[in-house]
Amino acid sequence: MKWDWQAVADFMPQFWDGLLVTLQALALGSVISFALGLVWALLMRAPSRWVTWPVGVVTEFVRNTPLLVQLFFLFYVLPEWGITFSALTTGVFAIGLHYSTYTMQVYRAGIEAVPVGQWEAATALNLPVARTWRVVILPQAIRRVVPALGNYVIAMLKDTPLLMAITVLDMLGQARLFSQENFQFTEPLTVIGVAFILISYLASLLLRALERRLVH
Amino acid sequence: MTPGLWELVLKGIWTTIQLLVLSALLAAAVSFVVGIARTHRLWTVRFLAGFYTEVFRGTSALVMIFWVFFVLPPAFGWQLVPLWAGTLALGLTYGAYGSEIVRGALSAVDPAQKEGGVALSFTPWQRMRLILLPQAVPEMIPPFSNLLIELLKGTALVSIMGMGDLAFSGNLVRLALQESAEIYTYILLIYFVIAFLLTRLMRGLEQKLKAGVGKTPTRGVSAHELKRAETTGVGASSGGGVLG
Numbered sequence: 001m002k003w004d005w006q007a008v009a010d011f012m013p014q015f016w017d018g019l020l021v022t023l024q025a026l027a028l029g030s031v032i033s034f035a036l037g038l039v040w041a042l043l044m045r046a047p048s049r050w051v052t053w054p055v056g057v058v059t060e061f062v063r064n065t066p067l068l069v070q071l072f073f074l075f076y077v078l079p080e081w082g083i084t085f086s087a088l089t090t091g092v093f094a095i096g097l098h099y100s101t102y103t104m105q106v107y108r109a110g111i112e113a114v115p116v117g118q119w120e121a122a123t124a125l126n127l128p129v130a131r132t133w134r135v136v137i138l139p140q141a142i143r144r145v146v147p148a149l150g151n152y153v154i155a156m157l158k159d160t161p162l163l164m165a166i167t168v169l170d171m172l173g174q175a176r177l178f179s180q181e182n183f184q185f186t187e188p189l190t191v192i193g194v195a196f197i198l199i200s201y202l203a204s205l206l207l208r209a210l211e212r213r214l215v216h
Numbered sequence: 217m218t219p220g221l222w223e224l225v226l227k228g229i230w231t232t233i234q235l236l237v238l239s240a241l242l243a244a245a246v247s248f249v250v251g252i253a254r255t256h257r258l259w260t261v262r263f264l265a266g267f268y269t270e271v272f273r274g275t276s277a278l279v280m281i282f283w284v285f286f287v288l289p290p291a292f293g294w295q296l297v298p299l300w301a302g303t304l305a306l307g308l309t310y311g312a313y314g315s316e317i318v319r320g321a322l323s324a325v326d327p328a329q330k331e332g333g334v335a336l337s338f339t340p341w342q343r344m345r346l347i348l349l350p351q352a353v354p355e356m357i358p359p360f361s362n363l364l365i366e367l368l369k370g371t372a373l374v375s376i377m378g379m380g381d382l383a384f385s386g387n388l389v390r391l392a393l394q395e396s397a398e399i400y401t402y403i404l405l406i407y408f409v410i411a412f413l414l415t416r417l418m419r420g421l422e423q424k425l426k427a428g429v430g431k432t433p434t435r436g437v438s439a440h441e442l443k444r445a446e447t448t449g450v451g452a453s454s455g456g457g458v459l460g
Contacts, residue, residue, distance in 0.1 A: 002290075064365055064411035065404045066372035069383050073404065076396035158276040165376050172279060185286035193283055197274035 007187040011178050015191060018174035025092050025160050025170060030153050032096025037103025041111065042133075044104065063101040068162050070094050075166040091163035099156050103149060110145035111137060146214055150207040154200050171195060217398070221389050228385030229406060235299060235371045235381060236410075239306035240364060246311025251318025252344065265315070272312030278373050281305040285377050302374040310367045317359045321352040354425040361418035365411050372407075382406060 043055045062070070071094045075087065085093070114137050122132040161172035169177065175188035253265035272280070284305040289295040296304065325348050333343035375384035386403040390396045 061404070061408055064369075065407045066369040066383065068369075068372040068375070069386065069400060069403050069407065072383070072386065072390075073396070073400040076390060077400060080395070080397060161276045161278040162373070164278075172276075172282065176282070179286065186290065189279070189283050189287050193275050193279050196276050196279055197271055200274045201270065 002186075004184065004187055007182065007184045008191060010182070011175070011188045011191060014174040014178055015171065015188075015195070018169060018171035018192070019195065021088065021163075021168065021173075022157075022160050022170045025088065025095065025163055025168070026153070026157050028092040029095035029099065029156050029160070032093065033099035033103050033152065033156070034149060036096060036100035038107055040100060040104035041107035044108065045111070059101040059104060062098060067094065067098045067159055068165060070098060071162060071166050087167045088163070091166055091168050095156055095159060095163075098159075099152055102152055102155075106145045106148045106152070107141065109148075110141035113144055114140050143214060147207060147211040150203075150210065154203050154207070157200055157203065158196065217389070217393075217402075221392060224385045224388055225382070225402070225406075228380060228382040229410075231299075231380050232368075232371050232382040232410075235302050235306070235374065235379075236368055238299070238303040239310065239371070240367055242303055242307025243311040243314050243363075243367065244360075246307060247314025247318050250311065250315035251322065254315065254319045255322055257340070269312045269315050272309050273316075275309075277306065277309045277370050278376065280309050281373055281377060298374070298377065298379045302371070302377070302379060306367060306370050306373075310363060310370065313363055313366075314360065317356050317363065318352075320359075321356045322348055324355060325351050351429055354422060354429060354431065357418055357422040357425060361415060361422075364414050364418065368407065368411055368414065 040055055040059055044052050046052055071091060074090050074094050078085065078090070118136055118140065119132070122136050127136065160170055163170050164173040164176065167173075171192045175192045178188045179185040250265045250268055253261050254269070256262055256265070281302065284296070284301045285298075288301075329347050329351065330343060333347045338346065371381060372383040375381050375387065378384070382403060386399050389399040393399065
């Protein structure tokens with residue numbers, strides 16, 4: 001096994017570009033999944049079966065099918081329907097949508113963990129429904145689920161390399177480009193592998209600190 | 217869609233299922249070995265097992281697949297058949313996730329059970345085999361069921377390496393027909409059906425194993441939550457571990 005430090009040095013500029021794209025996709029994907037997941041969770045509590053049933057089926061479907069095929073679907077099918085986005089936008093949206101079907105379960109668990117007394121108190125105080133949600137239920141529910149949401153951010157980080165399949169030059173995309181140009185596969189792939197381990201390890205430390213702060 | 221193209225899709229399904237079964241077997245073996253090693257009395261064994269889990273959970277499955285396909289061959293001078301390379305990458309990655317499930321279920325067994333084993337002077341291995349595992353394994357099934365679905369979704373990644381699985385056959389059909397909506401819808405539906413069948417299978421397995429230790433399967437929700445779930449139309453969804 002030959003290890004060439006020069007190749008590592010040559011790869012570094014491209015690595016930083018890739019890292020930036022990866023973090024961008026991660027940040028935007030997280031925002032979309034948090035917002036959309038909350039929407040799904042609230043819709044699932046709607047009184048009508050005509051709302052809960054379709055939402056349940058669609059989210060179950062999205063959750064149980066591969067993100068990669070969903071990416072292909074959005075990337076190739078949307079242009080056929082006359083909607084064109086950049087590859088990165090499509091990818092970010094696909095990741096956000098996919099993970100929103102996970103975060104909705106997290107929100108659901110959080111909402112269900114709010115004691116029934118809180119609901120009853122809100123009813124007793126004659127609070128309107130919207131206000132009950134906004135100032136009583138959601139602040140308590142979301143506080144509880146932040147660590148679980150953080151876990152999904154780490155999971156999302158590990159799925160960002162899939163964007164490479166739709167031509168986005170994230171870390172893995174840059175590594176592949178570099179290896180094809182220079183016929184050196186070992187160094188760039190190992191560098192980004194280590195980078196992923198480091199980032200997700202740091203993120204999990206951060207998350208543990210956050211969890212402690214929220215609990216106490 | 218012509219019959220020839222459907223044949224391509226069928227071949228893709230077969231490859232996906234082969235890959236799924238093989239990597240699930242490897243992942244299960246890794247999960248139990250590493251998960252049990254994490255409860256070992258020697259700290260070096262615990263440390264090594266923990267290190268393995270952190271490394272393989274920390275990296276992306278796709279990066280791991282690239283690594284096995286491109287870095288292993290020049291490094292060690294042998295090349296794996298794509299099916300085995302995919303099995304190795306997926307099995308090792310998802311095995312690391314599974315080892316956490318095994319460890320969690322083992323540590324959730326009532327400590328009095330272990331103490332009872334010590335009092336009866338069972339060897340550590342006898343305690344594990346006769347007392348801990350029979351009680352822990354049924355509890356592992358719901359999270360393992362979720363992991364199996366994740367693994368099914370993970371098998372699609374090998375299509376990036378040009379392996380002819382279901383997702384890859386979708387790409388071929390798209391190139392042949394120059395039309396993507398129809399074929400990708402079919403592919404997604406097929407994945408969904410496989411996932412549904414796997415969930416049913418695991419639920420049956422859970423029932424069988426729980427009956428073996430005199431329990432009825434719970435869906436991880438208390439009676440109160442169940443009632444609320446019914447009133448809001450939320451089906452009791454796929455087991456516990458959501459807040460894990």
